[in-house]
Amino acid sequence: MDTWIRGGLVVTAKGSFRAEIGIEAGRIAQVSSHQKGSAAQVLDAEGKWILPGIIDAHTHMELPLEKAVSADDFTNGTIAAACGGVTTIIDFSLHRQGASLEACLRDRRRAADGRVAVDYGLHAEIIDIGQGILDGIPRLVQKGVTSFKLFLAYRRDGRMVDDGAMYAVLKRVGQAGGLVLVHAENGPLLEHLTDQLLKQGKIAPVFHARSRPNQVEEEAIRRAIAISHFARGNLYIVHLTTRQGLRAVQNAHSDGVAVWAETCPQYLLLDEGAYLGSEGRDFIATPPLRSRKDQEALWRGLAQGTISVISTDHCPFTREQKRQGGESFAQVPSGLPGVETSLPLIFSQGVASDRLTANQLVAAMSTNPAKIFGLYPTKGSLEVGSDADVVIFDPEAEFVISAETLHTNTDFSPYQGLAGRGVVQLTMLRGLIIAQNGQFCGPSGYGKFLHRRKFEPDGCQLWPTG
Ligand SMILES: [Zn+2]
Known part of the structure; x- marks a missing residue:
């Protein structure tokens, strides 16, 4: 055996038990009540x-927005991920108007391959369905990109799809064995509300939240x-933030509709009061932070299994970048950092605060995304044969979050x-220790592109039924 991990409590989505874990050639080789044989480590x-x-399952490394590029590149952002116990990210292949999905995938892989510190996959954005785009979908599925992202907002940036395009993509992706991720905000409605606010001179950060109320x-x-x-599609709602949206997903589940949902730590831990502080603009993210009532609903949605995944929508900007565009909320680049702090925060505010069990945390942050995005049981599992992607976690040690010590x-x-x-x-990736005590210690570029399997909805019945 290359490595034995001894004396720990193994926590999986199904249960917790004491076991020694043996690792060989980058995989879990033994899960046993006692160490069998020696090991190099x-x-x-x-x-x-x-x-x-x-x-x-939701990060934006080096994402070029109109006014700024997100502050973490693939190297830096995945080093931060490793330090936070994250061994796989799924980022996005960015779709350019008029370009084929395959060309866009090639470009994004060129940016990431050889530079990532953890394993990574890509979802493919689709911003229009002209020029044979739909025909490119099955070819991308063959290349291991089995999830596609649509925006129902950002019309003025040319990224919004209309309902016809949404229908066509859902249908085609479903037939190809893929999943469609939807950024669910009504673009024209929020543009109207934003214009009204700006006309009245309401430009302070709090109006970011007012411009995108829950109903949007x-x-x-x-x-x-x-x-x-x-369309008989497979739908995944990214960054669900509202109690009303949650109810819609619950209703869909009772009707037997195939829809999955994720939320993010910022919607569970922070609320719209942050926009009233002097640093309000730093908190601008889309969708906006919501009320305490919404927060509590989201925690319940996770505990009940209506929400299957916690991802971060990691998209950091510096304070300077947040201020570049001027005074108006509408000019602030939208996004928050998250990849490095999600596990400790969800443990602390979820598990240690009795809102989630440890097993539910593992389900939402590892096993469920592995199942939904075609990586299970290679990822998201500690069974024999799985990749030795392992976190040793100290549930008693205390932390205080500080931007200075984060990567x-x-x-x-x-x-x-x-x-x-x-x-x-x-943090261990495929048997190799890549981070220890908050410091990255892995080789550069050890992460690899993950060729994901087709979406299997039957293996993904993750919400409560009946
Ligand atoms: Zn996002």
Whole structure:
């Protein structure tokens, strides 16, 4: 055996138990009540938890927006991920008007291959369906890109699709064995509300939230569900933030409609009060932060299984970038850092605060995204044969979040000063220790592109039925 991890509590989506884990050639080779034979390396996990590596299914490394590029490139952002216990990210292949999906995928892989510190996959954005785009979908599925992203907002940036295009993509992707991710905000409605506010001179950060009220999300989720059902598609709602949107997903589940949902730490931990502070613009993200009532609904949605995944929508900007565009909320680049802090924060505010069990955390942050995105059981599992993507986690150690000690390339953390417990002690990717005690120690570019399998909805019945 190359490595034994000894004395830890193994925490999986199904249960928790004491076991010694043997690792050979980058895979889990033994899960046993006692160490069998010697090993080149023995890691002591006494008093610690052993989790499957976290999968962050929604990140935006070096994302070029109109006014700024997100502050983490693939190298830096995945080093931050590794330090936070994340062993797989799924980022996005960016679709340019008029370009084929395959050309866009090639470009994005060129940017990431050889530079990532953790394993990565890509979802493919689709911003228009002209010029044979739909025919490119099955070819991308063959190349291991089995999920496609649509925006129901950002019309003025040329990224919004209309309902006809949404229907066509849902249908085609469903036939090809893929899943459609939808950014569910009603673009024309929020543009109208934004214009009204700006006309009245209401430009402060709090009006970012007013320009995108809960109903903007609720309507888009309901519409996406209806159209996906009609198209016999497989639908995944990214960054669900509202109690109304949650209810729509619940209703769809009772009707037997294939829809999955994710939410993010910022919607579970932060609320719209942040926009009223002097640093309000630093918190601008899309969708906006919501009310406490919404937060509590989202925690319940996770505990009940209506929401299957916690991802981060990691898209950091520096304070300077957030201020470049001037005074108006509408000019602030939208996004928050998250990939490095999600596990400790969700443990601390979820598990240690009795809102989720440890097993539910592992389900939402590792096993469910592995199943939904075609990576299970290679990822998201600690069974024999799975990749040895392992986190040794100290549930008692205390932390205080500080932007200065995080690896993400921004001088701002939305959780600055927040204290809690639950610290990542060690992160292992395919048998290799890549981060320890908050420091990256892996080789550069060890992460690889993940050729994901087709979506199998029957293997993904992750919500409560009956
Ligand atoms: Zn996003």
